[in-house]
Amino acid sequence: MEHPDFDGRAYAIAAGSQKLLAEAGLWDALPYPPCPITDIDVTDGRVGRPPSPLKLQFDHRAVGSDPFGWIIEARALRIALNRKLHGHPGITLLAPAEVSVSRGQDAAGISVTNGPVLSAKLVIAADGRDSFLRAQAGIPVTRIPYRQSAVVCAIAHEKPHRGVALEHFLPGGPFAQLPMSANDEHEHLSAIVFTDHTAIAARLAQLGTAAFTAEVFKRLGPHLGAITLIGRRWTYKLSAMHAARYYSTRLALVGDAAHGIHPIAGQGLNLGFRDAIALAALIDTATDPGSASLLAAYQAARRPANLAMLAATDSLDRLFSTDNPAIRLARDFGLAAVNRMPRLKRRFMTAAMGR
Ligand SMILES: Cc1cc2nc3c(=O)[nH]c(=O)nc-3n(C[C@H](O)[C@H](O)[C@H](O)COP(=O)(O)OP(=O)(O)OC[C@H]3O[C@@H](n4cnc5c(N)ncnc54)[C@H](O)[C@@H]3O)c2cc1C
Numbered sequence: 001m002e003h004p005d006f007d008g009r010a011y012a013i014a015a016g017s018q019k020l021l022a023e024a025g026l027w028d029a030l031p032y033p034p035c036p037i038t039d040i041d042v043t044d045g046r047v048g049r050p051p052s053p054l055k056l057q058f059d060h061r062a063v064g065s066d067p068f069g070w071i072i073e074a075r076a077l078r079i080a081l082n083r084k085l086h087g088h089p090g091i092t093l094l095a096p097a098e099v100s101v102s103r104g105q106d107a108a109g110i111s112v113t114n115g116p117v118l119s120a121k122l123v124i125a126a127d128g129r130d131s132f133l134r135a136q137a138g139i140p141v142t143r144i145p146y147r148q149s150a151v152v153c154a155i156a157h158e159k160p161h162r163g164v165a166l167e168h169f170l171p172g173g174p175f176a177q178l179p180m181s182a183n184d185e186h187e188h189l190s191a192i193v194f195t196d197h198t199a200i201a202a203r204l205a206q207l208g209t210a211a212f213t214a215e216v217f218k219r220l221g222p223h224l225g226a227i228t229l230i231g232r233r234w235t236y237k238l239s240a241m242h243a244a245r246y247y248s249t250r251l252a253l254v255g256d257a258a259h260g261i262h263p264i265a266g267q268g269l270n271l272g273f274r275d276a277i278a279l280a281a282l283i284d285t286a287t288d289p290g291s292a293s294l295l296a297a298y299q300a301a302r303r304p305a306n307l308a309m310l311a312a313t314d315s316l317d318r319l320f321s322t323d324n325p326a327i328r329l330a331r332d333f334g335l336a337a338v339n340r341m342p343r344l345k346r347r348f349m350t351a352a353m354g355r
Contacts, residue, residue, distance in 0.1 A: 001082060002075075002079050005075075005231070006075070006154070006183065006231045007074070007232065007234075008152065008153050008191065008230060008232060008233070008234070009073070009074040009152055009191070010071050010072060010073050010154070010178060011071070011077065011269050012037070012070075012071055012178060012266030012267075012270075013034070013069050013071070013269075013270065014068075014069045014267070014270045015066055015067075016270070016273070016274065017069075017269070017270045017273040020273050020276070020277055021273075025084060026077070029080040029083055029084060030076045030077065030079075031076055031079050031080065032072075032073050032076040032181065033181045034070035034071065034072040034076075035070060035072075035163070035180050035181040036069075036070055036163055037060075037067050037068040037069050037071065037163060037165045038059075038060050038068070038162070038163035038164065039068075039163060039164040039165070040057070040058040040068060040164070040167065041058075041164060041165070041166050042057070042058075042167045042168075042169070043056075043166070043167070043168045043169070044169045044320070044328065044335060045168060045170060047171075047172070047218050048218045051168060051221065055335055055336070056335040056338055056339045056345075058345060060349070062342065062345065062349065063346055067163070068165075071165075071181075071191060073180070094112055094115060097113065098112070101123055103248070104249070105249060105250075107120060107121055107250065107290075108120050108121075108122070108123045108250040108251070108290070120290075121250065121288055121289050122250055122251070122283075122290030123250060123290075124252050125252065125254070125257045126257060126272075127257055128256045128257060129256045129257070129260045131253065131257035133251060134243060134253055134258075137249075139245050139253070140244045141241050141243050141244070142241065142242050142244070143239055143240070144314060145239045146240070146317065147198055148172070148173050148196060148198060148201070148238045148317075148321070149195065149196065149197075149201035149202070149237050150193055150194070150195045150201070150235070150263055151193070151194055151201050151204055151205070151233060151234070151235055152191070153230075153231065153233040154180065154189060154190065154191050154229075154231050155190055155213075155216065155220075155224075155227040155228060155229060155230060156185075156188060156189055156228045156230050157189075157190060157225055157227045158188065159224050159225040160187075160188050161179040161188060161190055161224060162179075163179050165177065165178050165179060168219065168220070168221075170194075170196075171321065172197050172200060173195030173197075173264075173317065173320075173321045174195055174264050174316075174320060175192075175193075175219045175220070176193045176266070177190045177191075186230065192216055193263060193266075194216075194219060195262075195264070195317075195321070198237060204235075205233065205235045212229065213227060213228065213229045236263075238263070240261050240310055240313070240314060242258075242259050242260075242306070242307065242310055243257070243258045245299065246258050246298060246299040246302065247299055249292075250290045252290075254272060254276055254279060255272030255275060256268065258302075258306065259306045259307075259310060261313045262314060262316075262317050264316050264317050264320075265309075265313050267309055267313065274302065274305070275298075275306075278298060278301040282294050282298055282301075
């Protein structure tokens with residue numbers, strides 16, 4: 001969890017999530033500085049060709065002085081979280097540990113192998129897409145498979161990114177270049193996340209460094225100058241999923257245990273943070289933090305927004321991951337049209353910022 005090497009994975013953190021991390025004392029504990037995203041360019045194109053001149057540009061100054069969000073290294077968040085968990089007087093950390101959980105009407109029993117037996121009013125399942133606790137509770141899941149995989153890496157580049165994030169839509173799937181803060185070795189750094197058909201992504205994963213870097217350059221284009229691959233590359237098979245319910249007796253699902261979405265908009269972790277904010281707010285004023293009415297209120301507060309984001313990211317992916325000439329033409333004009341509608345652009349921007 002605290003592997004110190006730069007591993008190239010990063011999260012786009014929206015303004016609402018930044019506030020949560022700051023209130024929890026995590027933002028100031030990040031060991032590597034976050035990089036503000038000041039502009040987002042959305043372009044459409046084909047691999048190895050210049051993007052269409054019809055594009056969409058978002059400038060954060062249209063909605064205030066705050067950046068759209070920040071790119072933070074995944075390892076920075078893990079290190080900050082672990083530090084805070086160990087030091088917090090209200091938290092007892094039992095990890096690594098194996099537990100078995102039994103849930104009854106009044107409380108849940110948590111029995112730690114070779115450790116204590118605990119009783120709790122509420123168990124929170126934050127154990128990801130393949131949640132064991134969700135399966136144990138028999139909560140069904142709807143899954144949408146994508147025939148795509150995401151390829152993730154980081155690059156050093158010759159020219160500065162100036163805080164601009166690029167979302168470049170290619171027929172195989174979206175390609176994102178996300179600005180990162182400089183480190184001791186590299187002045188200009190970006191995270192790269194792109195999706196392509198699973199077979200192509202598997203082929204890319206096998207390429208040598210020079211050939212892989214050339215493939216990234218073909219998709220990115222020349223605007224950042226020469227690029228060098230930093231750290232390792234990662235491949236993730238993509239799917240979306242949604243749990244039929246966000247709770248069961250004395251159990252709440254949060255984050256990817258409840259919903260998993262396409263990473264096209266970099267919103268998955270942000271949704272999980274919003275779940276945590278909603279659940280914490282309800283628990284804060286409750287006499288019984290695991291009552292059925294509280295858990296129903298939690299689901300009512302979060303499910304519509306999570307489903308809307310799942311649908312939006314799914315539609316975006318379907319609209320842009322196609323080479324159909326008619327659809328390409330329509331979406332290019334769509335991008336250019338939205339670019340000329342300042343009010344609509346402002347609405348997109350505030351939604352992406354999690355305001
Ligand atoms: C390519 C890609 C790029 C992404 N980029 C972004 C982005 O820029 N911004 C963003 O907001 N989101 C992004 N996401 C989505 C984001 O990664 C997920 O939404 C987020 O990690 C979910 O967090 P989570 O804590 O709910 O689940 P997870 O990250 O899956 O964590 C669950 C944890 O539970 C542990 N666990 C599981 N089972 C058990 C068990 N039985 N016992 C003990 N522990 C267990 C796991 O080891 C894991 O540590 C991206 C996703 C992908 C694939």
